[in-house]
Amino acid sequence: xxxxxxSVYTSHVPAIGAALDMGKSGEPYWQPVFKGYEFSKQWxxxxxxxxxxxxxxxxxTAFSLEMIPTFAIGCAAEFQPxxxxxxxxxxxxVMGHPExxxxxxxxxxxxxxxxxxxxxxxxDHGLTVPLSLMCGQPAPDNYEWPCPxxxxxxxxxxxxxxxxxxxxxxxxxxxKAVASFDAPLKVxxxxxxxxxxxxxxxxxxxxxxxxxxxxxxxxIADPAGLSQMPHIDYVRExxxxxxxxxxxxxxxxxxxxxxxxxxxxxxxxxxxxxxxNTAVGHLILENT
Amino acid sequence: xxxxxxxxxIPGTTIFDAEQSRLGYPLNQFCMSLMQAAxxxxxxxxxxxxxDEWPMTEEQKQAVLARDLNxxxxxxxxxxxxxxxxxxxxxxxxxxxxxxTGMTEEEYRDMMISGGRSIEGNxxxxxxxxxxxxxxxxxxxxxxxGA
Numbered sequence: 001x002x003x004x005x006x007s008v009y010t011s012h013v014p015a016i017g018a019a020l021d022m023g024k025s026g027e028p029y030w031q032p033v034f035k036g037y038e039f040s041k042q043w044x045x046x047x048x049x050x051x052x053x054x055x056x057x058x059x060x061t062a063f064s065l066e067m068i069p070t071f072a073i074g075c076a077a078e079f080q081p082x083x084x085x086x087x088x089x090x091x092x093x094v095m096g097h098p099e100x101x102x103x104x105x106x107x108x109x110x111x112x113x114x115x116x117x118x119x120x121x122x123x124d125h126g127l128t129v130p131l132s133l134m135c136g137q138p139a140p141d142n143y144e145w146p147c148p149x150x151x152x153x154x155x156x157x158x159x160x161x162x163x164x165x166x167x168x169x170x171x172x173x174x175x176k177a178v179a180s181f182d183a184p185l186k187v188x189x190x191x192x193x194x195x196x197x198x199x200x201x202x203x204x205x206x207x208x209x210x211x212x213x214x215x216x217x218x219x220i221a222d223p224a225g226l227s228q229m230p231h232i233d234y235v236r237e238x239x240x241x242x243x244x245x246x247x248x249x250x251x252x253x254x255x256x257x258x259x260x261x262x263x264x265x266x267x268x269x270x271x272x273x274x275x276x277n278t279a280v281g282h283l284i285l286e287n288t
Numbered sequence: 289x290x291x292x293x294x295x296x297x298i299p300g301t302t303i304f305d306a307e308q309s310r311l312g313y314p315l316n317q318f319c320m321s322l323m324q325a326a327x328x329x330x331x332x333x334x335x336x337x338x339x340d341e342w343p344m345t346e347e348q349k350q351a352v353l354a355r356d357l358n359x360x361x362x363x364x365x366x367x368x369x370x371x372x373x374x375x376x377x378x379x380x381x382x383x384x385x386x387x388x389t390g391m392t393e394e395e396y397r398d399m400m401i402s403g404g405r406s407i408e409g410n411x412x413x414x415x416x417x418x419x420x421x422x423x424x425x426x427x428x429x430x431x432x433x434g435a
Binding site: 015018059060066082083085086087158160196198199200201202204205206207208209211231235236237240274277279 | 294295298299300301302303304305306309312313316317319320322323324325328357358361366367368369371372374375376380381382384385386388389390396399400401403404405406407410411412418419420421423424426
């Protein structure tokens, strides 16, 4: 049977991708950001999963206002890095895992979550920046990501976005789905986006360090309680784009909790301000 | 009965809800078209003519031509769509975000490096934080422009 071994949480700031792609990661501005992921890259090499289930949001890339799915699961064999207006990021094509993705879709939809099945979906910085942060730049002679990735896009652009509670319960349904897949796969679930940031209006540039760190504390120790937090608290306290943090609850719901198999172990925790307009938060939790 | 929109009392913030999305549909779809290099080139060559191909309001077109992102947002624009205009102009997300505050690039960048905008006074309309209406514009760029 497949099982979830660990979860990774990270911001997915586009400027981080641009800094990597333009060779600026050694600059004093960026050094502290990438230093926070040095442990993580080593950890991923030592704890390489067979599949990554990557929760992120599309930033008006694959989905315009023509169609706005709340939850979209990528079931294709591969996904192209998108041209978001600056040209596509120079990163490998993302290989999917159609068998596991279809299995999860089948199971989770039957558990009352209305997923949209997507077979053609260019993936933007929301998905590729976390891969770059965790995997580093792939070597030219082995130009691929370390394992297949199932992209899972959540609408956090147009309100109302799904509630924290719904995201948390969806994570639990994903956990159940993975556990019933008949192959011995090690699966990691990644939750991305956040932390506090606002990209619009006179309140642009908002950062709330205290709130962010309380969110990390509760995500680790009290995820069910945290999942009850209403949208307005995210928006008011962490900025209009801070709402992305509901996605972290999907990954946390897929991990252990009081109902089993127990609270996960914190392998790594990191927080830094700023990366461009955003507070960078990062956690690695391992199931024990 | 009116729907509950508790986010209306946050200063300097427009939540892109279904109502804003309805207003901004043609504006945001125009922005989306700029994801293709050929469209970016046509837009750059004659902005007005390109905008006239879209069923946008005249005010939406003026807001785009002025590159006034706060104005675009009032008219239903969403920042992730509007960012395609910035990308076409070669602007970073930080330059775009900063442009909505009335700060110069340097002022905004310095604010971020020193920890970002404080939440204090910026939770609700009527407080005294930097994002409140009576504190606009916030920097030299806004004062210079006379906005």
